[in-house]
Amino acid sequence: MKLMPLCVQVNGEVRHWTIAPGDLLLDVLRREGYFGVKRGCEKGECGACTVLLNSRPVNACLVFAAQTEGQDILTVEGLAHQGTLDPLQEAFLDHGAVQCGFCSPGMLLSAKALLDRQPNPTEEEVREALAGNFCRCTGYRKPVEAVLAVAKRRRATAGTREARR
Ligand code: FES
Numbered sequence: 001m002k003l004m005p006l007c008v009q010v011n012g013e014v015r016h017w018t019i020a021p022g023d024l025l026l027d028v029l030r031r032e033g034y035f036g037v038k039r040g041c042e043k044g045e046c047g048a049c050t051v052l053l054n055s056r057p058v059n060a061c062l063v064f065a066a067q068t069e070g071q072d073i074l075t076v077e078g079l080a081h082q083g084t085l086d087p088l089q090e091a092f093l094d095h096g097a098v099q100c101g102f103c104s105p106g107m108l109l110s111a112k113a114l115l116d117r118q119p120n121p122t123e124e125e126v127r128e129a130l131a132g133n134f135c136r137c138t139g140y141r142k143p144v145e146a147v148l149a150v151a152k153r154r155r156a157t158a159g160t161r162e163a164r165r
């Protein structure tokens, strides 16, 4: 089989891999050890394989790895920094939004993409952002509460910083 080189940035690190032209991003990421990218429906329906591609959520089961040459990928493994969980991860735990955890990586990344582009989302916007990530255990109330709590805390922190100026 003909192989090709792939250079991508994953979670801030430049990675050089060898892939087949038809390899899916889902398969390549899992092969390279990013097991937070979950294999669910493989049809673009469940969102378990969600990663951020140039800050936008995509279903890795619908993207050819070859299409991502030179691009920036964030998986759930890149959310925590030096052993400290991302505030969204903390909030999901605090709000009981994680049960089996299968949907959680995708939900967290969809939530991150939302808060990065809309720091002050309405509940409806949060629900819409998470709508592509199916959860069979928890439902959506707790994840939505968790995302709204992070947005609220960020606004409060930003307000305190502003008041100190
Ligand atoms: S595994 Fe990709 S959307 Fe379900």
Ligand code: FES
Pocket: 097, 098, 099, 100, 101, 102, 103, 104, 134, 135, 136, 137, 138, 139
């Ligand atoms: S926590 Fe189990 S599928 Fe969402």
